[in-house]
Amino acid sequence: MDYRITSYDDYRKKYDESVNNPEGFWADVASSFFWRKKWDSVLEWDFIKPEVKWFVNGKLNITENCLDRHLEGNGDKPAIIWEPNSKDEANRVISYRELHRDVCKFAAVLRSNGVKKGDRVCIYMGMVPELAIAMLACARIGAIHSIIFGGFSARSISDRLIDAGAAYMITCDGAFRGGKTIPLKDTVDDALANSPGVEKVIVFQRTHNPVSMIKGRDVWWHEEMTKVDEAELLPAEEMDAEDPLFILYTSGSTGKPKGVVHTTGGYMVYATYSFVNVFQVKQDDVHFCTADIGWITGHSYIVYGVLCAGCTSVMFEGIPTYPDAGRFWEIADRYKVNVFYTAPTAIRSLMAYGSQPIEGKNLDSLRVLGTVGEPINEEAWHWYDEHVGKKRCPIVDTWWQTETGGIMISNLAGITPAKPGFATLPLPGIQPVLMDEQGNVLEGNEVSGNLCIRFPWPSIIRTTYGDHERCRLNYFAAYEGMYFTGDGCYRDKDGMYRITGRVDDVLNVSGHRIGTAEVENAINMHTGVLESAVVGVPHDLKGQGIYAYVIMDVMPDDDAHTAADILQTVTRIIGPIARPDKVQFVKGLPKTRSGKIMRRILRKIAEGETRQLGDTSTLLDPDIVTLIAAGKK
Numbered sequence: 219m220d221y222r223i224t225s226y227d228d229y230r231k232k233y234d235e236s237v238n239n240p241e242g243f244w245a246d247v248a249s250s251f252f253w254r255k256k257w258d259s260v261l262e263w264d265f266i267k268p269e270v271k272w273f274v275n276g277k278l279n280i281t282e283n284c285l286d287r288h289l290e291g292n293g294d295k296p297a298i299i300w301e302p303n304s305k306d307e308a309n310r311v312i313s314y315r316e317l318h319r320d321v322c323k324f325a326a327v328l329r330s331n332g333v334k335k336g337d338r339v340c341i342y343m344g345m346v347p348e349l350a351i352a353m354l355a356c357a358r359i360g361a362i363h364s365i366i367f368g369g370f371s372a373r374s375i376s377d378r379l380i381d382a383g384a385a386y387m388i389t390c391d392g393a394f395r396g397g398k399t400i401p402l403k404d405t406v407d408d409a410l411a412n413s414p415g416v417e418k419v420i421v422f423q424r425t426h427n428p429v430s431m432i433k434g435r436d437v438w439w440h441e442e443m444t445k446v447d448e449a450e451l452l453p454a455e456e457m458d459a460e461d462p463l464f465i466l467y468t469s470g471s472t473g474k475p476k477g478v479v480h481t482t483g484g485y486m487v488y489a490t491y492s493f494v495n496v497f498q499v500k501q502d503d504v505h506f507c508t509a510d511i512g513w514i515t516g517h518s519y520i521v522y523g524v525l526c527a528g529c530t531s532v533m534f535e536g537i538p539t540y541p542d543a544g545r546f547w548e549i550a551d552r553y554k555v556n557v558f559y560t561a562p563t564a565i566r567s568l569m570a571y572g573s574q575p576i577e578g579k580n581l582d583s584l585r586v587l588g589t590v591g592e593p594i595n596e597e598a599w600h601w602y603d604e605h606v607g608k609k610r611c612p613i614v615d616t617w618w619q620t621e622t623g624g625i626m627i628s629n630l631a632g633i634t635p636a637k638p639g640f641a642t643l644p645l646p647g648i649q650p651v652l653m654d655e656q657g658n659v660l661e662g663n664e665v666s667g668n669l670c671i672r673f674p675w676p677s678i679i680r681t682t683y684g685d686h687e688r689c690r691l692n693y694f695a696a697y698e699g700m701y702f703t704g705d706g707c708y709r710d711k712d713g714m715y716r717i718t719g720r721v722d723d724v725l726n727v728s729g730h731r732i733g734t735a736e737v738e739n740a741i742n743m744h745t746g747v748l749e750s751a752v753v754g755v756p757h758d759l760k761g762q763g764i765y766a767y768v769i770m771d772v773m774p775d776d777d778a779h780t781a782a783d784i785l786q787t788v789t790r791i792i793g794p795i796a797r798p799d800k801v802q803f804v805k806g807l808p809k810t811r812s813g814k815i816m817r818r819i820l821r822k823i824a825e826g827e828t829r830q831l832g833d834t835s836t837l838l839d840p841d842i843v844t845l846i847a848a849g850k851k
């Protein structure tokens with residue numbers, strides 16, 4: 219890992235080099251990976267089309283980098299340490315050699331069930347090692363995985379299955395989460411009733427709750443695995459650097475989630491490079507990322523980046539507060555975790571339990587702490603620093619997105635300075651710019667604007683699956699020749715970046731991205747709803763809460779009852795993460811003459827502001843604002 223940044227001076231030097239000679243810089247980084255064939259050219263790009271190709275004509279398989287490469291020197295090292303939901307169940311420690319064997323075996327299972335290179339495979343599982351095995355097995359044979367977070371509804375699954383044109387699914391009978399058993403297979407069955415394109419479902423048995431297995435379509439994971447010859451380890455498919463590795467759906471400002479496409483070579487290089495540098499990991503480090511693999515954070519920093527770097531990844535099935543709020547700290551002590559990476563929302567929820575669950579825990583193996591997913595408030599930052607890091611662990615505040623594949627702006631642990639509330643400085647290779655609404659670059663410091671990136675990096679989004687124009691419009695059309703992040707940002711006097719939140723209609727609830735339009739569409743499906751408008755409101759634990767204004771054809775007699783029914787509908791259509799925190803029934807919505815909903819006003823009212831609502835003169839019916847603010851129907 220000779221691309222590791224070792225000092226502040228080295229950071230400055232590498233940053234300059236990455237700007238002045240990006241191709242040379244990235245060729246150096248990429249050289250420390252295993253390629254079946256080296257690239258012909260490092261980069262071809264055009265942000266207008268957009269088209270970006272990294273390591274052109276390079277050939278590789280990411281699983282050879284994650285697994286085979288480590289077998290000789292580190293075959294017995296734990297690749298994954300799995301901590302089950304229940305403390306009464308045994309953990310699992312899976313060495314690189316065992317993981318390699320299981321991935322090869324399951325890859326053979328996929329093949330024998332008809333999966334071919336380029337096929338899309340949807341995965342809907344809980345946090346069990348077999349989830350990592352399933353994704354790596356797809357990568358081994360060149361199938362494109364699309365993981366769907368286990369909290370999504372049947373409807374969300376079928377939307378994604380159809381969009382991805384997936385003929386294969388991998389799931390579990392159920393998942394354990396805290397005190398609950400979640401019937402994943404039942405949800406998949408509901409989803410498949412609306413997406414007949416799926417031919418095969420492979421079911422991993424985790425919870426042993428009864429499930430229905432459809433003849434010819436559904437097969438058991440454990441039965442299929444016994445049919446594979448152990449001795450014959452499946453060789454990896456040779457992939458082009460630009461062959462898609464995975465699709466991951468994420469919310470945008472329209473109602474329909476987009477399938478973000480990442481490709482093999484660039485994603486591998488950047489996920490690993492950012493992992494090594496931001497967390498300053500050492501060869502034998504134990505890394506504990508608390509995200510779910512169903513989100514990009516889990517893809518990059520539980521699976522691909524961590525395994526590529528040859529470290530040990532702790533994978534936790536449960537939730538931070540089960541059976542008590544000391545669970546994370548117990549895991550950290552038990553496995554001698556060196557790097558701990560979580561979200562501000564988790565820190566805030568644990569803060570609420572006070573320092574008692576953390577007292578008596580050692581935590582002296584911890585060396586680096588990280589946060590991701592949303593801006594971290596200063597109170598949470600200091601609590602994390604004092605109680606978890608004992609004021610001796612650097613905290614890295616890592617800003618990035620599903621679309622960026624890896625961490626873009628962050629301090630590097632112990633190398634570059636931290637500043638509470640600031641993601642601080644871009645990694646070498648990343649060129650952020652702030653733009654004003656008119657499309658001018660804001661030069662200099664102490665400025666706020668829309669955050670764009672003006673030069674490609676290896677793991678930039680390549681397309682949105684099945685709709686390239688959508689990718690162009692969403693990310694490359696707002697500012698010509700730039701990638702637009704959708705985030706607002708401030709650059710302070712020292713050139714440090716502070717992410718201020720989304721500037722589009724995307725909410726960030728407990729670090730989960732949810733489009734207001736998505737929630738509105740779900741609400742509008744409820745009987746009797748004529749129209750709705752959803753806005754985000756500050757929320758102590760979740761960062762942002764969801765506030766819904768709803769117009770019914772007949773005003774309800776019992777608001778609470780109807781509101782509860784609507785929440786039920788949203789849960790059924792999207793999933794529990796999208797449930798509004800508050801539903802307010804209204805007679806109308808504040809709209810401009812052109813029919814645009816003035817969300818600015820709705821946000822203020824949701825925050826409890828009833829007087830200073832700003833200019834309402836452009837509204838079609840200004841009186842409606844007074845009614846809404848007064849809570850009148």
Ligand code: 7RM
Nearest residue numbers: 590591592593615616617618619620717731
């Ligand atoms: C990794 C991930 C992306 C959105 C992004 C931001 C917000 C993420 C930070 C942050 C402030 C951070 N992918 N965001 N990290 N805001 N500070 N360190 O979260 O695609 O699910 O979300 O999350 O708004 O655009 S994501």
